Amino acid sequence: MRTISSHSLVEQLDQLTVTGTFFEPLDGNRVKCYACAHQCVLKPGQRGVCRVRFNEKGVLKVPWGYTTGMALDPVEKKPFNHFLPGSLTLSFGMLGCNFTCEFCQNWITAQAVNEPYGKVSPYYLQPVTPAEVVAAAIRNRAKAIISTYNEPWITADWSEAIFTLAKKKGLRTGYVSNGFATHKGLDTLKPNLDALKVDLKCGTESHYRELGGRLADVIDTIAYAQELGIWVEVVTLVIPGWNDSPDELWAISRSIASISPNTPWHVTAFHPDYKMQEHPPTSPDELLKASEIGQEAGLIYVYAGNLPGRVGSLENTHCPQCLKPVIIRRGFTVTHYHLTPDGHCEYCGTPIPGVWDTEKPSARRFAF
Numbered sequence: 001m002r003t004i005s006s007h008s009l010v011e012q013l014d015q016l017t018v019t020g021t022f023f024e025p026l027d028g029n030r031v032k033c034y035a036c037a038h039q040c041v042l043k044p045g046q047r048g049v050c051r052v053r054f055n056e057k058g059v060l061k062v063p064w065g066y067t068t069g070m071a072l073d074p075v076e077k078k079p080f081n082h083f084l085p086g087s088l089t090l091s092f093g094m095l096g097c098n099f100t101c102e103f104c105q106n107w108i109t110a111q112a113v114n115e116p117y118g119k120v121s122p123y124y125l126q127p128v129t130p131a132e133v134v135a136a137a138i139r140n141r142a143k144a145i146i147s148t149y150n151e152p153w154i155t156a157d158w159s160e161a162i163f164t165l166a167k168k169k170g171l172r173t174g175y176v177s178n179g180f181a182t183h184k185g186l187d188t189l190k191p192n193l194d195a196l197k198v199d200l201k202c203g204t205e206s207h208y209r210e211l212g213g214r215l216a217d218v219i220d221t222i223a224y225a226q227e228l229g230i231w232v233e234v235v236t237l238v239i240p241g242w243n244d245s246p247d248e249l250w251a252i253s254r255s256i257a258s259i260s261p262n263t264p265w266h267v268t269a270f271h272p273d274y275k276m277q278e279h280p281p282t283s284p285d286e287l288l289k290a291s292e293i294g295q296e297a298g299l300i301y302v303y304a305g306n307l308p309g310r311v312g313s314l315e316n317t318h319c320p321q322c323l324k325p326v327i328i329r330r331g332f333t334v335t336h337y338h339l340t341p342d343g344h345c346e347y348c349g350t351p352i353p354g355v356w357d358t359e360k361p362s363a364r365r366f367a368f
C-alpha cells in the first residue's frame with residue numbers, strides 16, 4: 001500500500017471524500033475495502049492501490065461530490081448494443097483507476113492521480129450532487145446514467161448514491177468497467193445496477209499482471225454479474241502485437257462463450273495513446289479475423305467497433321434464427337430497428353437477449 005503523498009491533485013481529491021460503505025472495519029483501526037478485487041487492507045494513513053480511497057483514523061474515506069465531466073452519449077459509444085439501443089445516456093466520471101494499462105484510452109482522467117504532469121487541474125473538478133446528476137439526465141431525455149471515464153468500482157459509493165436516486169425516477173443505470181470486482185461489491189450494487197460493460201483486455205494471467213489485475217477475477221465478475229441478472233456486454237480492444245495472437249483471441253472468446261454464448265462481444269480498434277505509442281492502429285482486417293474467432297468459438301453476437309463503415313455487417317445485430325439484420329448501425333447511430341418492444345425479431349418472433357425499451361429508438365437518432 002502507498003502512504004498519503006503530497007501530490008496537489010491527490011490532496012485536492014482528499015478533500016472531496018466522505019466515509020464510504022464498501023468496506024469492513026478490522027482490528028487495530030485497519031479497514032478492508034471490497035469495492036474492487038484488490039480488496040486492500042489498509043492501516044490508518046494508508047491509501048489503496050487506486051490512491052483515491054484511504055484509511056483515516058479507522059474509516060475508509062472515498063471519493064464524493066464531484067465529476068470531471070458529464071456528457072450525453074449514444075449508448076452505442078459505451079459500447080452497449082443490446083441495452084436500450086438508439087438511446088442517449090448521461091455519462092459521468094471521476095478520477096483514478098485500479099489498473100495501470102499503458103494503452104489507456106481515457107488516461108487523462110483514469111490515470112490522473114498517477115501522472116504528476118497529467119492534464120487534470122484541481123480546478124477541473126466540478127462540484128455536483130446526486131440529485132443534480134439525475135436532474136440533468138431527465139432534463140436531457142437520457143434513458144440511462146452511466147458511470148464511465150474512470151474506473152467505476154473505485155468510486156462505487158458515489159455512483160451508488162446517484163443510481164439509487166436514478167432508479168426512483170425510472171432511469172436505467174450502468175457501469176463501463178474493467179470488471180475487476182468482488183461478489184460483495186456486486187451484491188451491494190445489484191439492486192440499482194442494470195448493465196455492466198466489461199473490458200476483457202486479454203486472455204492470459206501474465207498479460208493481466210502487466211496491467212495490475214487478474215484474469216480470473218474479471219471472468220468471475222462477468223459470470224457472477226450475469227447470475228445476478230445484470231445485463232453484461234464484453235469488449236476487447238484489439239492491440240496489434242500485444243493481445244491479437246489467435247491463441248489469445250481464442251482464449252478470450254472461449255472464456256466468454258463458456259459463461260454464455262449470448263454475451264455480446266465487441267472487438268474494437270486500438271489507436272496509439274498514452275504510453276503505448278509504438279503499436280500500430282488496428283486494421284479492419286484484424287477486427288474481422290478477431291470476430292471470426294469469436295463466432296467460431298460459439299459467440300452469437302459479435303461486433304466490430306471504432307471503424308464505422310469498414311467492417312461489413314459486424315456493426316449490426318442479426319436474428320440468430322432467420323439471420324435478418326434486426327438492428328442496423330453505422331458507428332454510434334441506429335439506422336434501422338426491427339425488434340418488437342419486448343425485444344423479439346419482427347420477422348420471425350425469435351427473442352433477442354438484452355434490455356429493450358418499449359419505445360423504438362427516438363426519431364432524432366434515426367437516419368431514414
Ligand code: SF4
Pocket residue numbers: 033034035036037038039040047048049050051052053054098153154
Ligand atoms: S477500490 Fe480497490 S484499489 Fe481502491 S482501495 Fe478499494 S480495494 Fe483497494
